[in-house]
Amino acid sequence: MAEATDRRDAQSFEAGGSNRPKPVTTLRGWLDHLAASGRLAVARPDLALSFEIAAVAKRLDGRKATLFPRPGGHPIAVVSGLVSDRQWIAEAMGVEPHEVLARFQEAVLHPLPCREVGNAAAQEVVHRDVDLTRQLPVPVHNEHDNGAYITAGLLIARNPATGVQNVSIHRLQVSGPDRLGALLLPRHTNTFFEVAEAAGQPLDVAIVVGVDPLTLLSSQAIAPIDFDELTIAGALHGAPLAVVKCVTSELRVPADAEIVLEGRLLPHLREPEGPFGEFPQYYGERARRHVIEIAAVTHRTNPLFHTIVGGGLEHLLLGGIPREATLLSHLLRSFPNVRDVHLALGGVCRYHLHVQIAKRQEGEAKNIMMGAFAGHYDIKQVIVVDEDVDIHNPAEVEWAVATRFQADRDLMVVSESQGSRLDPSARNGVGAKMGLDATKPLDAPDMKFKRIRVPGEDAVDLGKVLVPGEDWRGILRTGAP
Numbered sequence: 001m002a003e004a005t006d007r008r009d010a011q012s013f014e015a016g017g018s019n020r021p022k023p024v025t026t027l028r029g030w031l032d033h034l035a036a037s038g039r040l041a042v043a044r045p046d047l048a049l050s051f052e053i054a055a056v057a058k059r060l061d062g063r064k065a066t067l068f069p070r071p072g073g074h075p076i077a078v079v080s081g082l083v084s085d086r087q088w089i090a091e092a093m094g095v096e097p098h099e100v101l102a103r104f105q106e107a108v109l110h111p112l113p114c115r116e117v118g119n120a121a122a123q124e125v126v127h128r129d130v131d132l133t134r135q136l137p138v139p140v141h142n143e144h145d146n147g148a149y150i151t152a153g154l155l156i157a158r159n160p161a162t163g164v165q166n167v168s169i170h171r172l173q174v175s176g177p178d179r180l181g182a183l184l185l186p187r188h189t190n191t192f193f194e195v196a197e198a199a200g201q202p203l204d205v206a207i208v209v210g211v212d213p214l215t216l217l218s219s220q221a222i223a224p225i226d227f228d229e230l231t232i233a234g235a236l237h238g239a240p241l242a243v244v245k246c247v248t249s250e251l252r253v254p255a256d257a258e259i260v261l262e263g264r265l266l267p268h269l270r271e272p273e274g275p276f277g278e279f280p281q282y283y284g285e286r287a288r289r290h291v292i293e294i295a296a297v298t299h300r301t302n303p304l305f306h307t308i309v310g311g312g313l314e315h316l317l318l319g320g321i322p323r324e325a326t327l328l329s330h331l332l333r334s335f336p337n338v339r340d341v342h343l344a345l346g347g348v349c350r351y352h353l354h355v356q357i358a359k360r361q362e363g364e365a366k367n368i369m370m371g372a373f374a375g376h377y378d379i380k381q382v383i384v385v386d387e388d389v390d391i392h393n394p395a396e397v398e399w400a401v402a403t404r405f406q407a408d409r410d411l412m413v414v415s416e417s418q419g420s421r422l423d424p425s426a427r428n429g430v431g432a433k434m435g436l437d438a439t440k441p442l443d444a445p446d447m448k449f450k451r452i453r454v455p456g457e458d459a460v461d462l463g464k465v466l467v468p469g470e471d472w473r474g475i476l477r478t479g480a481p
Contacts, residue, residue: 023094025237026256027212027304030082030092034065039088045070049078049148054141054309057081062313067304074137078305083213084313089321092213093236101340103236104325108221111231112240120244120255122208127297131177135297136259138174141310142277146286148174149276151315152306153207153261154219155182156251159226160195160203165252167219167229169318171284171310172207172292173273180207180292181273182265183284185421188225193265193290202264204249205292210258210306215241220319222326222376230254248295258303263294277310279319279348282424313345320349323376327353330375335368342391350420351380354391359439366412369435377418382435388451389438400438404449410437 024030034040041064047053049072057066057080065081083089090097093104127135138148150172158165166188173181184190189205196203218232230252234241243252248262270288278284308314320343331338337358344352353372357365365384372382383397385404390396405411412435421429440449467481475481 021091021094023214023237024092024212025214025239027079027082027210027258027306030213031065031067031079033091034082034088039064041066043068046073048072049074049137050140051143053078053080053139053307057307057309058312061309071137071139076137076299076303076305078137078139078307079210080307080309081312081314082306083216083317086317086321089213089217089317092217100321101325101328104217104221104232104322105329107218107232107235108223108325108329110235111227112234112237114228114230114234114243114252115240116252117242117244117255120242121300122244122253122255122257122260123247123298124301125299125303126247128295130294130297132174132180132261132294132297133177137305139307141307142283144283145276145310146173146272146274149310150174150180150207150209150261151308151310152216153209154211154216154254155189156206156208156230156253157189157192157203157265158251159188159192160199160201162226163250164226165228165230166192166225169219171276171278173276175271175273175291178263178294179271180261180263180294181271182290182292183273183276184290191225196265197267200267202266202293204246204251204264205262206246206249206251206253207261207263207292208253208257208259209261210304211254211256212237215254217318217322220322222323246296247298257300259297259299259305261294262296262298263292266291266293278422279311279315279350280420280422280424281311281348282422284422316345316349323350323378327372327375327379331355331368331371334371335364337364338368339387340391341372344394344397346394347381350378351423353379353382354397355382355384356387356389356391357384357439358387359442362442365410365437365439366435369412369437373414373417373433373435378420380419380423380431380433382433383438384436385438386440397438401436404440405436405438411435412437 053068062084068078071078090100095103140148154167155170156167171183175181193203214236215233218229221229230241242255244255246262253260269291271291273289274286275283324341328341340356342354343349369382385400389400414433417433419426419431
């Protein structure tokens with residue numbers, strides 16, 4: 001049944017004419033689609049789990065996903081690079097690239113409750129005698145990583161007070177046969193754990209490895225507490241997400257997942273974790289961190305293990321696009337003239353925000369900057385530009401700063417403000433924020449900021465006006481190709 005669903009998923013992308021492709025709902029259907037369009041590379045078997053897999057995946061980053069059969073001789077295949085391009089994410093949603101943020105916003109506003117099932121592919125095989133070092137092919141990615149890390153695991157936990165689930169991704173260091181070290185930032189999972197730890201209780205968790213791109217993307221939504229991100233996945237799919245109850249806890253996990261690790265965060269215990277190559281392209285430092293004890297591993301027959309190379313495009317885009325959607329919604333509540341937002345790749349899809357506006361009055365850009373800083377504490381730099389500037393083109397944004405910005409009047413600096421703890425230039429997460437108003441003055445003479453343009457440039461059909469240039473000398477002599 002699962003394989004039939006996977007095949008239907010792949011076929012949904014082949015609809016011709018004006019029919020819009022349906023969203024992807026399975027990992028394997030997505031791999032079929034990538035393979036059919038020449039974007040899935042298959043490595044030779046037996047590449048090393050330490051560095052070699054990550055090296056190949058990084059070389060193909062943004063161009064092809066990669067499947068690694070028998071990694072390090074392990075029977076479970078590894079896959080990487082599933083969503084390392086914005087266009088791919090649009091395809092997975094079944095929309096055009098410019099519709100991605102609106103589609104994600106719609107799913108957040110209209111989530112679909114999950115549908116519980118009794119039997120699931122994710123539980124075809126159950127291991128209660130856990131040995132992660134033997135049962136899973138966990139790669140080592142970057143040079144100074146402290147060993148093997150699970151990097152694409154959706155960590156699911158329940159609020160002890162309400163029972164509502166939360167879904168997030170954390171770096172998880174394999175510290176022993178049944179032990180993981182976890183970095184918990186001050187967000188919802190950590191809040192749940194603090195409640196459980198205060199009562200002297202462990203917190204049940206499930207780590208889901210190998211899901212479809214839209215479920216993966218949903219896990220990164222900036223949602224309020226007691227909002228199950230799996231309901232966003234259902235809305236993106238266009239149907240409730242099938243979930244199944246864990247074999248050792250009350251948690252519900254995606255029924256079509258490849259692998260699930262069931263365990264618990266242990267109270268009053270911290271052990272060394274790190275360093276690990278993070279999204280800012282630096283290493284997250286070593287420190288004493290939370291500990292997860294794994295009680296069971298369940299998986300499909302012949303599962304796939306998804307790994308995300310730390311600091312690669314897949315890592316950056318998965319965090320960036322849901323944040324863009326949230327920040328756009330946040331800004332539109334107060335500034336309806338905001339047209340678009342973009343977390344720049346050069347700002348690791350977290351720190352640098354470009355905002356496009358239809359300017360109405362002077363000073364407005366600075367208010368928008370303050371609104372953006374309030375939207376997420378990770379935002380470190382905001383550049384506000386006019387509607388004629390393509391915020392997805394770094395050269396266009398830099399051009400706007402070069403020609404429409406003056407530091408003595410258009411610069412805003414907020415010192416000693418909360419930022420990202422993973423920013424190595426910050427002081428324990430405290431740093432400065434900078435805003436740049438790169439918009440045109442409203443009262444400027446029309447020609448002063450008029451962009452140059454060649455009439456008819458966009459309408460030229462190069463296929464009709466150009467001929468092969470190898471015989472250019474002969475063309476000059478005869479006047480004809």
